[in-house]
Each structure stands twice: as structure tokens, then as C-alpha cells.
Amino acid sequence: GHPWCRGCGGEALIYVKLISSDGHEFIVKREHALTSETIKTMLSGPGHFAENKTNEVNFREIPSHVLSKVCMYFTYKIQYTNGSKEIPEFPIAPEIPLELLMAVNFLDC
Amino acid sequence: MEEEGRSREEPLLLAELKPGRPHQFDWKSSCETWSVAFSPDGSWFAWSQGHCIVKLIPWPLEEQFIPKGFEAKSRSSKNETKGRGSPKEKTLDCGQIVWGLAFSPWPSPPSKKLWARHHPQVPDVSCLILATGLNDGQIKIWEVQTGLLLLNLSGHQDVVRDLSFTPSGSLILVSASRDKTLRIWDLNKHGKQIQVLSGHLQWVYCCSISPDCSMLCSAAGEKSVFLWSMRSYTLIRKLEGHQSSVVSCDFSPDSALLVTASYDTNVIMWDPYTGERLRSLHHTQLNPPMDDSDVHISSLRSVCFSPEGLYLATVADDRLLRIWALELKTPIAFAPMTNGLCCTFFPHGGVIATGTRDGHVQFWTAPRVLSSLKHLCRKALRSFLTTYQVLALPIPKKMKEFLTYRTF
Numbered sequence: 001g002h003p004w005c006r007g008c009g010g011e012a013l014i015y016v017k018l019i020s021s022d023g024h025e026f027i028v029k030r031e032h033a034l035t036s037e038t039i040k041t042m043l044s045g046p047g048h049f050a051e052n053k054t055n056e057v058n059f060r061e062i063p064s065h066v067l068s069k070v071c072m073y074f075t076y077k078i079q080y081t082n083g084s085k086e087i088p089e090f091p092i093a094p095e096i097p098l099e100l101l102m103a104v105n106f107l108d109c
Numbered sequence: 110m111e112e113e114g115r116s117r118e119e120p121l122l123l124a125e126l127k128p129g130r131p132h133q134f135d136w137k138s139s140c141e142t143w144s145v146a147f148s149p150d151g152s153w154f155a156w157s158q159g160h161c162i163v164k165l166i167p168w169p170l171e172e173q174f175i176p177k178g179f180e181a182k183s184r185s186s187k188n189e190t191k192g193r194g195s196p197k198e199k200t201l202d203c204g205q206i207v208w209g210l211a212f213s214p215w216p217s218p219p220s221k222k223l224w225a226r227h228h229p230q231v232p233d234v235s236c237l238i239l240a241t242g243l244n245d246g247q248i249k250i251w252e253v254q255t256g257l258l259l260l261n262l263s264g265h266q267d268v269v270r271d272l273s274f275t276p277s278g279s280l281i282l283v284s285a286s287r288d289k290t291l292r293i294w295d296l297n298k299h300g301k302q303i304q305v306l307s308g309h310l311q312w313v314y315c316c317s318i319s320p321d322c323s324m325l326c327s328a329a330g331e332k333s334v335f336l337w338s339m340r341s342y343t344l345i346r347k348l349e350g351h352q353s354s355v356v357s358c359d360f361s362p363d364s365a366l367l368v369t370a371s372y373d374t375n376v377i378m379w380d381p382y383t384g385e386r387l388r389s390l391h392h393t394q395l396n397p398p399m400d401d402s403d404v405h406i407s408s409l410r411s412v413c414f415s416p417e418g419l420y421l422a423t424v425a426d427d428r429l430l431r432i433w434a435l436e437l438k439t440p441i442a443f444a445p446m447t448n449g450l451c452c453t454f455f456p457h458g459g460v461i462a463t464g465t466r467d468g469h470v471q472f473w474t475a476p477r478v479l480s481s482l483k484h485l486c487r488k489a490l491r492s493f494l495t496t497y498q499v500l501a502l503p504i505p506k507k508m509k510e511f512l513t514y515r516t517f
Binding site: 070077080081084086087088090092094097098100101102104105107108109 | 458512
């Protein structure tokens with residue numbers, strides 16, 4: 001089985017692996033990754049049976065410095081949705097917003 | 110349409126502050142709250158409570174710190190509580206009706222350096238400044254923490270209706286007056302008047318500086334909206350479209366959009382870089398009268414953007430506070446409020462403050478918004494890219510339309 005996920009075979013896999021164009025692997029909670037409508041579709045598309053359920057996605061056009069920011073957004077969204085705490089700003093450094101926007105447009109989140 | 114993570118609830122009244130004892134009638138005073146403001150860091154709230162007084166209270170408002178002389182009704186308590194005041198609250202007696210209010214961004218250069226020559230008692234720490242626009246054209250500049258009057262700026266010949274500090278913290282102040290001019294003041298040079306902007310034909314009702322500090326918007330009684338350059342202090346363009354006096358204006362947090370509100374019952378959303386009119390928000394009555402009376406009952410008084418840039422709040426004479434989502438043509442929520450004059454969002458979101466003709470101040474719940482990453486990228490990009498720069502990018506047309514707010 002996969003050492004980085006709990007319970008294979010029978011139990012739902014709670015982590016998924018997102019792989020950037022430059023080969024970095026980001027392991028995030030499945031629940032978080034589903035923030036992206038595109039990832040949601042990719043992970044539960046037709047032809048995937050329970051035992052062979054996809055738990056990794058390759059992004060051939062998204063580099064690691066962009067994908068890492070996307071993963072941070074997943075955490076931010078899950079943490080502050082449906083709560084009553086004041087929502088803090090999500091910082092985006094000036095060098096990446098355009099590349100990030102291209103990736104986000106594809107990911108739909 | 111994208112799903113933004115938001116709650117679809119009517120604004121709820123969180124608290125209302127009412128002046129406890131009616132003040133004696135006096136020819137120079139009246140009880141309207143013409144302006145309300147939060148300091149940019151959210152630590153203070155100020156309102157011109159009428160009777161020539163400005164009240165300053167630390168934020169958040171705690172029940173034991175209801176300002177002195179006020180009665181408060183809050184969502185949690187059923188009875189009205191009489192205020193005993195907070196040790197930090199300040200009452201500024203301006204001596205005449207206060208029309209405009211503006212906080213400087215915090216922190217400013219150490220106050221000793223700026224004010225020591227004239228005010229040796231000002232503490233040697235970064236200070237927060239409040240500018241107040243008065244009935245006879247004077248502008249009084251106050252230090253918030255001590256309540257000290259720092260400066261008196263003279264020049265305007267009539268009511269100073271609105272004020273705006275540059276968001277960069279450079280201590281440049283813009284004032285808008287019924288004398289049909291706007292004036293630029295440099296508080297680094299003890300309030301020296303550095304420019305007079307002429308051109309308006311009637312009372313100037315409001316002024317607003319874009320968050321990137323490049324543009325100044327002013328709106329006046331002759332139905333026009335002017336855009337000025339904050340670098341050269343010259344007129345860039347005139348925006349025509351309103352059918353009556355334009356009384357309120359606000360830029361979006363990324364400077365990409367400008368909204369203006371008029372007595373003609375409309376709010377118009379513009380692209381300030383191109384002057385294009387993007388959409389109109391019509392304020393129609395919920396229950397129109399049977400006859401033709403009160404055509405102007407939905408005159409707008411105030412419009413403001415929410416801090417993340419996805420909502421607008423408007424106050425109109427038809428006794429409604431409306432919340433609008435940018436991409437929709439009808440309001441998403443209404444709250445009844447009588448005699449509303451002004452509104453503003455708390456800088457970190459979640460609360461809207463409104464002021465009324467009877468000197469009441471109300472705090473409402475604002476939609477809780479978790480922006481999509483797509484909008485966050487747009488906001489980050491538009492904070493430094495003009496519309497023309499976006500159009501020149503090597504990206505698909507649909508992406509340009511999204512970035513320039515032609516689509517949402």
C-alpha cells in the first residue's frame with residue numbers, strides 16, 4: 001500500500017497526491033483538493049472502481065511555485081468556510097498572480 | 110457564474126447607538142450624522158454625531174464601553190443600555206456642523222517630528238490623524254489618541270463636504286467643498302495648501318482616492334464625475350451618465366472599478382481607466398406607490414465597496430440599506446433603515462456602519478465572504494495593472510474580460 005495514506009482497500013483514502021510540472025509532489029487531504037472543481041471531476045471520473053480509485057493527479061502545466069500556492073488556498077478555504085471567525089486576507093506575492101490565475105482558471109477554484 | 114463562498118442573509122442589526130439626551134436647539138447645530146468612518150486598521154470608529162461634535166470610539170465595541178451620553182440597543186441585550194463610556198473614547202467639539210470625516214492610514218511618521226514645534230505635548234509615537242470638514246469651509250486636523258487639535262486648514266469658502274487621505278500614508282489630504290473646488294493639503298508641511306482643483310460648476314459632494322493612489326474621483330451637483338491624476342493634479346476625464354446630482358463615490362480595493370451614486374436613483378459602475386460605463390444598479394421601490402408621487406424617493410445617499418471587492422452597500426431615501434453582489438443586477442439583501450445618510454464597511458469585513466438624520470449610528474452584519482482564488486488573483490493583478498496593461502497581456506480574450514470586470 002501507500003505509506004502516506006491511511007487505510008488502503010476498504011477505507012476511503014484521505015490523502016491525494018498532486019504532482020507539478022517540475023516533479024514536486026504535494027500530498028494534501030482529499031477533502032481539500034476537492035475545492036477545485038476540476039480535481040473533483042478528475043478524481044471521481046467514470047471508470048474508476050473503489051480499489052483503483054485515483055489518488056494522484058499530474059499537472060503537466062502547473063509549476064511547483066504555483067501549485068504550492070493553490071494547496072495553501074485549499075487549506076485557507078476549508079479552515080474559514082462555514083465558520084464565524086473573521087476571514088483574514090490570503091496573501092499573493094506580486095510575482096505570481098498571472099501564472100496563478102492561469103492555473104486557477106483551469107482548476108476552477 | 111462562480112460560486113463565491115458566501116452567506117445569503119439579510120443584514121442584521123448588531124447594535125444601534127442613539128443619543129441619549131436631546132440637545133438644546135441652537136442655530137448652528139443640528140443632529141444629523143453626515144459621516145461615519147473606520148480607521149484603515151479597524152481600531153477606531155468615528156462619526157459626526159451632530160451638534161458640532163465628533164465621537165471617536167475604539168473598535169470593537171464592547172457592551173461595557175458604550176459611549177457616554179448614548180443609549181445602545183444590541184442584538185444580544187433586549188433592553189437599552191445607557192453608556193458610561195470607555196476610558197479611550199474621545200469627544201471632539203468642532204464648534205460648527207461637521208460634514209466630512211477622514212482617518213489617515215496608520216502609522217504616520219513619528220509625531221514628534223511632525224508636530225513637536227507647535228505641540229510639544231504630542232507623544233513621540235506614530236499617530237493616527239482624523240480630518241474633519243466643517244460648515245464654514247475650515248478643516249480641523251486632530252490626533253486621535255490624545256484628542257488634540259493639531260491644525261486648522263483655511264481656504265475653502267463653503268462647507269467641506271468630504272475628505273480623503275492618500276492610502277499610501279503620505280499625509281496628503283484632499284477636500285471637496287460646496288465652493289465647487291477640491292483642495293490638496295500637505296500635512297507634512299503643516300497643512301500647506303498645495304493645489305486648488307477647479308472645474309466643477311456646482312457643489313462638490315464627495316471625493317475618493319484610488320487605493321493605488323493614482324487617481325482622484327470627485328462628484329458634483331451638475332451630474333458629472335471628474336477623474337483627476339494624483340501625480341499631476343490635472344483633470345484626466347469627465348464621466349457623464351448620471352441624470353441628477355452625484356453624491357457618493359468609491360473605488361474598488363484594487364482600483365479597477367469606480368462606483369458613483371446619484372439622486373437619479375442609480376449607482377453606475379465605471380472602468381476608471383477607460384471611462385467606460387460597465388453597469389447601472391437601479392434602485393426601485395419594493396412596493397411602488399399607486400400614483401406618480403415620490404418619483405425621487407429612491408435617491409441615493411451613499412455607496413461603498415466591501416473590503417474584498419465583491420459587494421456594494423447602498424443607502425437610499427426609500428429607507429433601505431441594500432447589499433449588492435457585483436455580478437448581479439438586483440440586490441441580494443435589504444434591511445430597513447430610516448433617514449440613512451452614509452455607510453461604510455469595517456476594513457476587515459463583516460460589519461457595515463450607517464449614520465442617520467437623527468444622529469443615530471447603526472452596525473449591521475455584512476455578508477461573510479471567502480473569495481475564490483480566481484478573484485483573489487484578479488484583485489492582486491489589478492492592484493498594479495491598469496485596464497490597458499491587462500489588454501496588452503498575452504492571455505486569452507476570456508481571461509482579459511474577467512480581469513477587466515467585463516465578466517465575473
